[in-house]
Structure formats: structure tokens, C-alpha cells
Amino acid sequence: MTVFVLVAGVFTGAHVWRETADRLTAAGSEVHAVPLTAVDPDRPAPAEGVDLATHIADVTAAIDAVSGGDVVLVGHDYGIHPVLGAADRRPERVARVVHLDCGVPQNGAPALAAVPDQALRARLAVRAERGDHAGVLPPPTREGWQSWGSTAGVPDAALDRLTTLAAPQPLGTLLQPLRLTGRAAAVPTTGVLCTLNGLSIDLVQRLVDFGDPALATLTDPRTTFFELSTGHWPMLSRPTELADALMRAAAGEGRRLRPAGTGTVPAHLRPFPLDVPDVPRDRRGHVDLYGPEADGPRPAVVLVHGGPLPADARPTPRDWPVLVGYARLAAAEGVVGATLDHRLHDVTDYERAAEDVSAAVDLVRADPRVDADRIAVWFFSGGGPLAADWLAGPPAWLRCLAASYPILAPMPNWGLADSRFHPARAVAHAGSLPLVLLRAGRETPEIAATVDAFVTEAQACGAHLELIDVPNGHHGFETVDAPEEVRPAVCRAMRSVVTHLTR
Numbered sequence: 150m151t152v153f154v155l156v157a158g159v160f161t162g163a164h165v166w167r168e169t170a171d172r173l174t175a176a177g178s179e180v181h182a183v184p185l186t187a188v189d190p191d192r193p194a195p196a197e198g199v200d201l202a203t204h205i206a207d208v209t210a211a212i213d214a215v216s217g218g219d220v221v222l223v224g225h226d227y228g229i230h231p232v233l234g235a236a237d238r239r240p241e242r243v244a245r246v247v248h249l250d251c252g253v254p255q256n257g258a259p260a261l262a263a264v265p266d267q268a269l270r271a272r273l274a275v276r277a278e279r280g281d282h283a284g285v286l287p288p289p290t291r292e293g294w295q296s297w298g299s300t301a302g303v304p305d306a307a308l309d310r311l312t313t314l315a316a317p318q319p320l321g322t323l324l325q326p327l328r329l330t331g332r333a334a335a336v337p338t339t340g341v342l343c344t345l346n347g348l349s350i351d352l353v354q355r356l357v358d359f360g361d362p363a364l365a366t367l368t369d370p371r372t373t374f375f376e377l378s379t380g381h382w383p384m385l386s387r388p389t390e391l392a393d394a395l396m397r398a399a400a401g402e403g404r405r406l407r408p409a410g411t412g413t414v415p416a417h418l419r420p421f422p423l424d425v426p427d428v429p430r431d432r433r434g435h436v437d438l439y440g441p442e443a444d445g446p447r448p449a450v451v452l453v454h455g456g457p458l459p460a461d462a463r464p465t466p467r468d469w470p471v472l473v474g475y476a477r478l479a480a481a482e483g484v485v486g487a488t489l490d491h492r493l494h495d496v497t498d499y500e501r502a503a504e505d506v507s508a509a510v511d512l513v514r515a516d517p518r519v520d521a522d523r524i525a526v527w528f529f530s531g532g533g534p535l536a537a538d539w540l541a542g543p544p545a546w547l548r549c550l551a552a553s554y555p556i557l558a559p560m561p562n563w564g565l566a567d568s569r570f571h572p573a574r575a576v577a578h579a580g581s582l583p584l585v586l587l588r589a590g591r592e593t594p595e596i597a598a599t600v601d602a603f604v605t606e607a608q609a610c611g612a613h614l615e616l617i618d619v620p621n622g623h624h625g626f627e628t629v630d631a632p633e634e635v636r637p638a639v640c641r642a643m644r645s646v647v648t649h650l651t652r
Contacts, residue, residue: 150218151244151399152179154211156204158226158251159297159323160288160315162189168388169395176396179218183211185231188316196285200321201260205234212239219244221399225384226251226298227322230260236333243336247398249391250298250343250381253367256329260322265564266296267497277324286323288315298381299561301345307385337371339398341391345595346381347560350374352593354406358415361459365408373403378594381562416625417466421474422632423639428480430473433516436509437467439476439486440518448523448548448650449485449513450643452476453506455530455556456493465490471627475527475643482647487513493531496563499570503535514546523650525549530625533557533599534570541575543582549649551585551642554624556596557603573602577610583649584612587642590620617642 153173155166163182170180184192185207187199192207208231212220220243224232229251236243252263261277264270276282291312294300300308342348353374357364366372375394377383383391397403409415431438441447452475454466466472467488476486491505492498506526514521524546528536533555539547558573559565569575576584584607588600607614619626619638626635 150177150179151396152181152215152218152220153223153395153399154208154215154220155180155182155223156185156208156225156228156232157182158228159286159318160188161311162314162316163191164314165311165382165384169384169392172389172392173395176392178396179215181211181215183208187319190314190316196317196319197283198321199319200282201230201234201325201327204231204322205238208232208235209238212242215242219399221245221247221395223247223249223395224251225249226381227260227263227318230254230327233329233333234327236336237329237331240333240336243333245337245339245399246333247339247341247395249341250346250348250383254327256331257326259324259326261324264323265298265562267564268567270564273320273323276320282321282324284320285317286320287317288312295561296564296566299343299346300382301380302386303380303382304385311382311385337401339372339403340367340374341383341394341398342374342376343381343383344376344378344593345561347562347595349593350376350404350406355416356459357406357409358417359459359462360409361462363459368406368408370405373398373401373405375403416628417469417471419470419628421470422627422635423474423478425474425477426481428477433512435467435491435505436487436489436512437476438513438516438518439473439480439488441480441483441485443483446518446520447484448525448647449487449519450476450479450525450527450646450650451487451489451510451513453489453491453526453528453532453535455532456491456502457495457498457531458493460492460494472529474627478639478643479647482643484647484650485513485516485519496560496565499534499565499568502532503538503570506535507538522546523548525551525646525650527551527553527646528555529553531556533572534559534565537570537572537575540572540579540582541569543579547582549583549585549646550579551587551646553587553642554589554592554596554622554626555586556599558599560595573599573606576603576607576612579607579612581613584614585617585642585645586614587617587619587638589622589624589626590618591623593624596624615645617645
């Protein structure tokens, strides 16, 4: 018999698992939803002195109470921290660990590192540095759950119940570092990703393809993945589908990731779909310029790559065939194309990435081959949020802003909902700035939602928006879809941008 031990996230008790537990039990499994001390109403205690070690002890005790069967530990959100701590203490009893829409915490990392709200995380980090773990974090209001993860799919009644039964979270559970000995390293794992909260299996595979050593363990043959098309609380929004995924995970099923450097060429290293002239590059700091042979200064297109990307990914984005292809295409159209590298290595890095982009634009404008009064900036994928600054107050020399399959509002799990990096809000201030948007018809739902929000707001405020659709295109369509599908859209977009630069 499979025995599921379920551990909930911040502010929540064992009650959130009720519907999923019922389905697992009906399928013949034994289920134990662990009440965590000082959070679950079934295990009341003063918050003082309750920390991560307390909750690890709660989960360890639940494992010890199981008389037989294969124990599958399931940690949702914060719950993965006590789950991993307990697995490290009882590895011989655990058949599998399931990470339910959460990260993979490492030894020494506190749960604070996974708090989505970046401003809250910064405030609590100050307390952690002082060694002040006393007190509690109040639970969110009904509307505030969204800042802890997407509530997509959660019925109103379930969200009301979640809010009513929520309890303060002892700060010690978030600030005390997770301590692991490595004894559970051989325990098989499964990740269940909730795509409407911003993460999918394909996205994780792309991150692995960049060669980040920290992600290499995700390609272990004992590691599998499932995804659910729902928000961050699948036990409330999709309990039947979640139960099915957990049972299949326990059986060793699921999708496996391909190690970096094996199989097909990663999407970001595949060739550009258009034949472009072999214009030589001129490297200036973190910027590469591709200029046409011309007398006098020419307008320029600055190409801003997406992310987040591992800091040690090689080659860096300015050498990717796609971006080099766009820059050379710009040169073929008679303007300067510029690629750059910026430091978007984590969702916390948008501030410094914005500084890098601004510095790159300044460098391009200062080049004697460039007409400083005729600049376009073109954003790709996860670089989309960086467009917000240029939309909010476009300078007179910015003649066009373009974007390809961009993210145009922060993902729910980024903790940036109230930040300035929100193009769907900033577009209301774009004025007469021409906007060119290449839209993938088969975009992932979570990114498509941000594009829809942007388009709706742009149309409502009368922005000068040109939509260029790639009906059968996927995210990153230049290198993942048939060239004949994407060439017309890419050419049209470049010519439109060049027209705005030269008119």
C-alpha cells in the first residue's frame, strides 16, 4: 500500500487536503495530512519557540506512526521544507518526495527565500540577520492570497474557507535555515508544477538546457514531473487531477528531463530562420553592434533578451543565433542592430537588469555610427517587464518599442505585482510611442494572459499598437516552429520598426 503524508504551506492546516485525501483514500491509499504545530487548529501551541525544526519533528513523527507501506511525502509551498528535513532524518522510510508547486530548497536555505513578495522578504531578511525569529506573520486577507501564488481555479467557497481557517505563521519557521545531511539524496523525487502559477515542464527543460549546474539534479532518471493547468492551490482547484498525479508519481511515472548537451540542439542555439548577411560585430562592453555600410549616423534597434537565465550560461544571449540574426536583419534594412547581455538571473534581478539595459542604450546612442535621436528598443520573452520603464516615460528619441512573445505583467509567483515592472499598467502612459507586438498564437496560457491584459489596456487608452500574429507560433517561435510559419511575421515586424525609425 502507498501511504501519502501530506504537508501544507504557509498559514494553512491539514484541512486543505480534504478533497484530495478523500480521492486518494477511495483509490486504496493510506493518507495522513500532517497538522503543523501552532498553525493547524488540531495542534495548537504558542508561536514562541516554534520554528522549522518543530515542523520537521511533526512530519518525522507522522512517518514514524506509519506501520507499513511505501511512504510518499508531499510538500506544498513552505511544506517542502519540513518534508525535506524529515526525509533527511528518515530516508530509509521514504519511497518518494513530491514537490508540489514549490522549489528545491538546499541545505542552509531558509523558507524565507521562497516567499514570493520581494518587499516582505527583504523586511524579514533584516530580522533574520539580527537573529530575531520571534513573532508571527499574519495570514493574508481573502484578496491577499494572490500575492502568495495564483488563486486561479479556486472556487469562491474554497477561498472563503482558506481565509477563515488561515492561521498566523511563526516567523521561526520561515527564518530558521533548513539543515540537511544529504542522507536523502538517493530518494526519488517528483515535481508537480502548476502552470497558471508561472512554471511548466517545458520552461524547466529550457532552464536546464542553459547548462546551470544547480539544475543538473533535475535530470536524474529517478526524478519525474507532472503539470496541472491551474493555480498554486491545486488541492482546492483540481483535487481529482492532483490525486491522480500523486498516485502516478508514487508509481514512478511522469515526464523526465533531458540533460543539458544531449539530444536535440536547445532552442536558444538553433539557427535564425531567415538568411541574413554576415555582418561583422563590433563588441563594446556588454553590447555588440552590427552596422550597415553607410555614410553618416544611422538609427538603431537595441535587442533585449529574456530570462531569468543562469549567470554562467554560455554562450551569453548576445551571441545567440536568434538575437544575432535580428541584429543582422536590422543591418540589412539599413539600421544598426545591437545585442546586449544583462543580469537578469533571478526574478529578483529586474532592477539591475533595467540598469544594464539603460546603460546599453546610452552606449549605443553615444556611438558615432548611430543617430542618437532615432532609437528602437525590442524586448523578448522574460525581458518584457523591462519595457515598463520605457512605456511609462518614453523619451523623444525613442521612436518605437517592439516586443516578441513577451511577458507583459509579472507572473503570480514572482512577487512583483506591485513593482514598476508591469507593462500592462505602464502602457497607459506610452502616449504616441509606436508599439509593435509579435504575438504567438500558441503561447503558454500564463504568458498569454499577460499579453491579453496588455492589449486590452493598450486599446482602452488609445495606444499606437500594431499587432503581428504568428497564429501557429509557440513561445520562442523563431527556433521552435517551421521557418515558413515565422518568416513573414519577423520580416513585417522589422520593416515596421525600421519605418518608424526612418520616417
